[in-house]
Amino acid sequence: MMESVITAYKAFIPTNPCRLIYHGNQGSKQIPLDKWIKADKKRVRDGSGDRWYESSFHVFCKLDEAIKWVKSLRREPKPVIIKVKVKGCRRKAGSKYAIFLANFLLVEKETWNNGICN
Helix, strand or coil: CCCCCEEEEEEEECCCCCECCCCCECCECECCCCCCEECCCCEEECCCCCCEEECCEEEECCHHHHHHHHHHCCCCCCCEEEEEEEEEEEECCCCCCCEEEEEEEECCHHHHHHCECC
16 A cells, blocks of 8 residues: 655754754755655654654654744754655654654655745
């Protein structure tokens, strides 16, 4: 059975090359462009340190939720939000934001170069 591709929004470190914010994937925070990548599956704690969950790529289905989450962060510089494609999504339990966890992620080069949403 094929998983459907969903358009979502993901926050990244505002640098070039494309880099993940908190946890790396397959030993690196750098994300290749124009290539589907699979999330590492491991048990991790959420930012509060209270809850354990199976890691995947954190994404938002709605841009306004992504912007709200970025504004809540105390880190500087603030992450940038990019439109991405994902597969294998599930809702992250226990989050006050509408965060989803995706098993597969695609960041398109054209979107990365031109597509900052916030």
